[in-house]
Every structure is written in C-alpha cells, then in structure tokens.
Amino acid sequence: MNSPLKVRDLAVAYQKKPVLKNISFSVPEGNLVGIIGPNGAGKSTLIKSILELIPSLTGEVEIFGSSYKASRKKVGYVPQRESVDWDFPTDALDVVTMGRYGHLGWVSRPRKKDRQIAMDCLEKVGMADFAGRQISQLSGGQQQRVxxxxxxxxxxxxxxxDEPFVGVDAATEKAIISLLNELKQQGKTVLVVHHDLNTVKEYFDWIMLLNVELIGVGPTEELFTKEYLQKTYGGKLTLLDSAAAAPAGR
Known part of the structure; x- marks a missing residue:
C-alpha cells in the first residue's frame, strides 16, 4: 500500500493525563479518511501532534518517507474555525495568499501569479466576490470556505x-465535500476530523476510529459497524445504530 502518512507508537499527554496512547497506523494514497470518535477522544490532538503543533511523548511520524519538517510543503492544514483569530485585520484574498508562502519562503513577497492562484482558489469555493472583504465580516460558513x-x-x-463541517450551512457543506472529492480525484490524501456519523458512509473511503487508543483503521464499509462503533463510543453510544445501519449515499 502506497502511504503518504505513517505513524508509529504515538503518545501524547496533557498534564500527565494520557490523551493518545500507542497510536500506529498508515493511510492509503488518494483517499478521504474520516477521523471518528467521541468528544475527548484525541482527534484534534492527533492532527496537531502529527503537524508538530503540540509535543508528543513518544512516536515517529513519516510523511512521504521523510519527517514533517522535510515534507512541510506537501502538507495542507485547515484548523478548527474557533481556534482562529477572525478579528485580525486582513481580507479574504490575503488569507488565501498566505497559503502560497510555503512556495515562496519567508523573505519573498507574493507575486502576481500567487495572487492569481489565490483568486482562483476563492473562485473554486464560491468566494471570489468576497476577496476584498475583511474576514471578521464574513459568516461562519464563508470563513470556513476561505x-x-x-x-x-x-x-x-x-x-x-479539523472539523471543517462544523457550524456551516447546507450549501457550504455541499461545497466542501465536492472540493474533497475533487482533491481525491487529483490523487490527494485528505484526513478529516468528523463528528456527524450519519454522513460517514457517504463522505469517506476509509475511517479511523479513535478513543485515546486506536480502535481501528481501514475501509469504511468494513469498520463502520455497530460492533466497532460500540467499541469506540462505549456507553455514549445511544442513537448511533441507525447511522451504522444506513446505506451509503454514494
């Protein structure tokens, strides 16, 4: 299996309390992977530790056969919306242009080509008309699209x-999943922290079931079952039976 991401024996703790334990997995190239689990399962922590935004106690992360530092230009990240300072005085086009800095280095200024790429990306998410709008003046769904x-x-x-579908309207959710499928068709690999079990079968090829420890990782059709959901959610599993039993929407 061609794997852009391999994680071995990852462990993270906050104030000596284990948040992730013994996490080892690899994911296949060109797939949409949903990271599923209850609140406090360590889903966001997993992403942040892989990206070295928080320290880990143990573990190795391999991205395209190298360290994250060596592969940084090949990695994109969309954080949780509530973790962003939306009052920062900048407009939508400038925010998107920041995505080009990995190609420029910190010394170079964005070129005309980079601004055009940023505009094209805004167009793809239906936000070209808001390029000059301050990000603080955008709705939650519009901010997520930016x-x-x-x-x-x-x-x-x-x-x-990290939870890109949270707090967005139906139109934005549809636009996001369309974009994810486009990335998949281009051979990109996307890992998504996701909470809505009713859309798991429809959205993801693979899933990762997480609750401090890794419960399972593999094709959605094999792991999105009542048995695995029970192992993942334990006593919190109440109204999830219908989600596990529902047919895929593809």
Whole structure:
C-alpha cells in the first residue's frame, strides 16, 4: 500500500493525563479518511501532534518517507474555525495568499501569479466576490470556505482538516465535500476530523476510529459497524445504530 502518512507508537499527554496512547497506523494514497470518535477522544490532538503543533511523548511520524519538517510543503492544514483569530485585520484574498508562502519562503513577497492562484482558489469555493472583504465580516460558513481556499492554494498532496463541517450551512457543506472529492480525484490524501456519523458512509473511503487508543483503521464499509462503533463510543453510544445501519449515499 502506497502511504503518504505513517505513524508509529504515538503518545501524547496533557498534564500527565494520557490523551493518545500507542497510536500506529498508515493511510492509503488518494483517499478521504474520516477521523471518528467521541468528544475527548484525541482527534484534534492527533492532527496537531502529527503537524508538530503540540509535543508528543513518544512516536515517529513519516510523511512521504521523510519527517514533517522535510515534507512541510506537501502538507495542507485547515484548523478548527474557533481556534482562529477572525478579528485580525486582513481580507479574504490575503488569507488565501498566505497559503502560497510555503512556495515562496519567508523573505519573498507574493507575486502576481500567487495572487492569481489565490483568486482562483476563492473562485473554486464560491468566494471570489468576497476577496476584498475583511474576514471578521464574513459568516461562519464563508470563513470556513476561505480557509479551505487557503489550503487549496498550498497545492499540497496531504491535507488535514479539523472539523471543517462544523457550524456551516447546507450549501457550504455541499461545497466542501465536492472540493474533497475533487482533491481525491487529483490523487490527494485528505484526513478529516468528523463528528456527524450519519454522513460517514457517504463522505469517506476509509475511517479511523479513535478513543485515546486506536480502535481501528481501514475501509469504511468494513469498520463502520455497530460492533466497532460500540467499541469506540462505549456507553455514549445511544442513537448511533441507525447511522451504522444506513446505506451509503454514494
């Protein structure tokens, strides 16, 4: 299996409390991978530790056969919307243009070509008309689209997205999944922290079931079952039976 991401024996703790334990997995190239689990399972922590945004106690991360530092230009990241300072005085086009900095280095200024790429990415997410709008004046769904456009501008091969569907309207959710499928068709690999179990079968080829420890990782059709969901959610599993039993929407 060609794998852009391999993780071995990853462990993370906050104030000596284990948040992730013994995490080892690899994911296949060119797939949409949903990271699924209850609140507090360590889903966002997993992404942040892979991207070295937080320290890990143990573990190795291999991205395209190298360290994250060596492969940084190949990686795109969409953080949780609430973790972003939306009052920062900048407009949508500038935010998306920031996605080009990995191709420029920190000294060079964006070229006309980079601004055009940023505009093209805004167009793809339906936000070209808002290029000059301050990000603080955008709705939640519009802000999310801008951050997706920034990730697109990075022209990465491996993407991490932390709950991109949270707090967006139906039109934005449809636009996001359309974009994810386009990335997949281009051979990109996308890992998405996701909470809506009703759309898991429809959206993802693979899933990763996580609750501090890794419950399972593999094709959605094999792992999205009542048995695996019970192992993942335990006593919190209440109204999930219908989600596991529902047919895929593809």
């Amino acid at each position: 951050f997706l456009a920034r990730a697109l501008a990075q022209d990465a091969d491996l993407y991490f997205m």
